[in-house]
Amino acid sequence: MASKRFLYINRKAPHGTVYALESLEVVLIGAAFEQDVSLAFIDDGVYQLMRNQDTTAIGSKNFSPTYKALGDYDVSKIYVEQESLETRGLSKDDLMPLTYEDEDDDWAEKDSIHIVSGAELAEIIEQQDVILNF
Amino acid sequence: MAIQINGNTYETDEEGYLVNLSDWTEELATEMAKADGAVLDENHWEVINFLRDYYEEYQIAPAVRVLTKAVGKKLGKDKGTSKYLYELFPYGPAKQACKYAGLPKPTGCV
Numbered sequence: 001m002a003s004k005r006f007l008y009i010n011r012k013a014p015h016g017t018v019y020a021l022e023s024l025e026v027v028l029i030g031a032a033f034e035q036d037v038s039l040a041f042i043d044d045g046v047y048q049l050m051r052n053q054d055t056t057a058i059g060s061k062n063f064s065p066t067y068k069a070l071g072d073y074d075v076s077k078i079y080v081e082q083e084s085l086e087t088r089g090l091s092k093d094d095l096m097p098l099t100y101e102d103e104d105d106d107w108a109e110k111d112s113i114h115i116v117s118g119a120e121l122a123e124i125i126e127q128q129d130v131i132l133n134f
Numbered sequence: 135m136a137i138q139i140n141g142n143t144y145e146t147d148e149e150g151y152l153v154n155l156s157d158w159t160e161e162l163a164t165e166m167a168k169a170d171g172a173v174l175d176e177n178h179w180e181v182i183n184f185l186r187d188y189y190e191e192y193q194i195a196p197a198v199r200v201l202t203k204a205v206g207k208k209l210g211k212d213k214g215t216s217k218y219l220y221e222l223f224p225y226g227p228a229k230q231a232c233k234y235a236g237l238p239k240p241t242g243c244v
Contacts (some may be wrong), residue, residue: 018149028194028197032197032199032200061193061196063193065191065192065193066193066194067197068191068192069192069194069200072196072200072202072204073197073204079139
């Protein structure tokens with residue numbers, strides 16, 4: 001079976017609805033089947049990647065450390081929309097560092113997060129076989 | 135379902151996975167293994183402890199492919215093979231070892 005290009009688009013804040021966690025679980029399952037997987041974070045979805053999340057007060061599981069496992073699952077294409085960050089007064093430094101080890105480059109540790117403009121993201125979306133919105 | 139040790143009862147789901155992660159003790163792991171007819175040696179414990187550390191860090195039980203790669207990196211190349219892990223955990227390394235480690239069933243494991 002030829003692998004398909006999957007893009008998961010994450011648009012919602014991490015807690016309060018189940019979308020972010022569901023998306024993450026589907027991504028991990030999809031990656032286990034060795035598909036070509038990319039993730040995009042736009043609108044309030046950029047909050048999913050915030051550093052130092054603490055869910056103690058709202059009594060829900062803090063699943064944000066799981067994003068750091070994506071590299072182990074060979075998910076290394078994570079796109080965050082520049083405009084969504086700027087609108088919220090955020091920059092890349094507010095996000096968790098996410099990395100992967102490049103098999104073709106002597107396992108060098110590389111950055112998985114790419115900050116892209118809305119226009120660049122449109123091109124990335126254009127290249128996909130399957131797009132899932134969360 | 136439940137496991138009983140020394141008068142204490144520990145709740146498990148229908149497949150024998152611990153419901154409350156915080157209930158876990160080495161004694162409980164030994165008891166779970168015994169129910170499967172297995173005896174845990176230091177090689178089993180190495181993988182079980184590795185899984186517990188992995189869960190602590192990432193809040194997830196890794197899929198078997200990820201586990202194999204990560205074990206090879208952490209415990210040595212000779213141990214990061216399906217063969218080695220299946221010999222230790224014949225019911226499937228991710229499934230069986232996660233159970234003994236008190237973790238939920240790995241995501242994506244059907």
